Amino acid sequence: QVQLVESGGGLVQAGGSLRLSCAASGRTFSNYRMGWFRQAPGKEREFVATLSRSGGTTNYADSVKGRFTISRDNAKNTVYLQMNSLKPEDTAVYYCAATVGGSRWYLGSGYEYWGQGTQVTVSS
Numbered sequence: 623q624v625q626l627v628e629s630g631g632g633l634v635q636a637g638g639s640l641r642l643s644c645a646a647s648g649r650t651f652s653n654y655r656m657g658w659f660r661q662a663p664g665k666e667r668e669f670v671a672t673l674s675r676s677g678g679t680t681n682y683a684d685s686v687k688g689r690f691t692i693s694r695d696n697a698k699n700t701v702y703l704q705m706n707s708l709k710p711e712d713t714a715v716y717y718c719a720a721t722v723g724g725s726r727w728y729l730g731s732g733y734e735y736w737g738q739g740t741q742v743t744v745s746s
Contacts, residue, residue, distance in 0.1 A: 624648040624735050626718045631740030634708055638744070642703040644718030644737055651699040652676075655724040657733055658692060658703045660714035660742075670716070671703060672727040681727065686712075708744045715739040 630642040642658070657672040671682045671692040680692055691704040701718060719733035726732030 624651070624654060624720050626720060626735055626737035628716065628718045628737040628740040631716060631742045633743045633745065636708060636710055636744055636746050638708050639704070639706045640708065640742060642705065642716055642718075642740060642742070644701045644703075646699045646701070646720065651694075652696045654720040654722060654735075655727060656692075656694060656701040657719045657721070657727060658701075658716060659719060659730055660712075660716045661739075662711075662714040665714075667717070667730050669728045669730070673701060674724070705742070708742075710744045710746045713742060713744050715741050 624646050625648045626644055626646055628644045634640055652675055658670040659667050660670050661667040669683050673680050673692045673694055677694045689707045694701040717739045718737040720735040721733040
């Protein structure tokens with residue numbers, strides 16, 4: 623198994639930036655495709671971004687493309703989500719996820735391991 627712990631959430635004004643981190647432990651980090659999802663109050667969890675094992679391939683939800691960047695440091699067992707030009711509609715709990723597979727990288731059900739989440743609140 624792999625354990626995931628997110629950090630870096632907080633309150634920021636619209637137009638601001640935050641960087642989320644997700645530290646992994648337990649198994650070889652580089653064996654896992656990593657993803658970020660988010661869930662706003664009253665809404666279903668949605669895909670945000672994903673990153674291949676090597677970090678060479680990324681995919682983003684249309685709503686965050688051009689504003690968010692996912693990256694990983696396999697030496698530090700950490701995946702990051704740099705969020706720029708934040709909007710109030712980005713307010714949500716953000717979750718880090720890991721999978722040994724990867725064909726369903728855009729679905730929550732495609733990931734076996736999840737962190738506890740970190741709150742991001744963007745004020746207008």
